[in-house]
Amino acid sequence: MNNFYYKIMRWFEGRYGIDNLFYLLFCFSAVLAIINIFLRLIYLQIIVYALVIYAVFRALSKNIEARRRENETLENLVIKIKRKRENTILRKQDKTHIYKKCPYCKAVLKLPRIKGNHKTVCPRCKCEFNVRVYKE
Numbered sequence: 847m848n849n850f851y852y853k854i855m856r857w858f859e860g861r862y863g864i865d866n867l868f869y870l871l872f873c874f875s876a877v878l879a880i881i882n883i884f885l886r887l888i889y890l891q892i893i894v895y896a897l898v899i900y901a902v903f904r905a906l907s908k909n910i911e912a913r914r915r916e917n918e919t920l921e922n923l924v925i926k927i928k929r930k931r932e933n934t935i936l937r938k939q940d941k942t943h944i945y946k947k948c949p950y951c952k953a954v955l956k957l958p959r960i961k962g963n964h965k966t967v968c969p970r971c972k973c974e975f976n977v978r979v980y981k982e
C-alpha cells in the first residue's frame with residue numbers, strides 16, 4: 847500500500863497542481879451543473895464536462911509556466927475589477943465633481959458638479975461634447 851501511495855506521489859511530481867483558476871473553473875462548472883438539473887440541456891452538460899476536463903488538465907499539466915500565466919491573467923482581471931469598483935465608489939462619494947467619459951476617446955473627465963447643461967472640451971482629443979448635470 848505504501849508503495850502504491852509513493853507511486854501516486856511520484857506521478858504528481860512536477861505537475862502544476864491547484865490554483866485559483868482551478869477553483870473558479872470547478873465552482874463555475876458546479877453552478878452550471880446545478881442549473882442544468884432543472885434545464886436538462888445537452889449543450890450545457892457538454893460545457894460542464896469541458897470545464898471539469900480543462901480544470902483537471904491544468905492541474906495535471908507539466909507546462910507549469912503556461913498554467914502560471916493563465917492564472918496570472920485571471921488574477922490581473924480580478925485586480926482590475928476591484929480597482930474599477932473602488933473607483934466607482936470614490937466617484938459616487940465626490941460631491942463637488944462629476945466623472946464623465948468622453949464619447950470620442952473614452953477618457954474619463956473630472957468636471958465640476960454644477961447643475962444644468964454644459965459644453966466641455968476633452969483635453970485629450972480636443973473634441974467638444976455636451977454634459978448634463980442633474981443635481982448638485
Ligand SMILES: [Zn+2]
Pocket residue numbers: 948949950951952953968969970971972973
Ligand atoms: Zn476625448
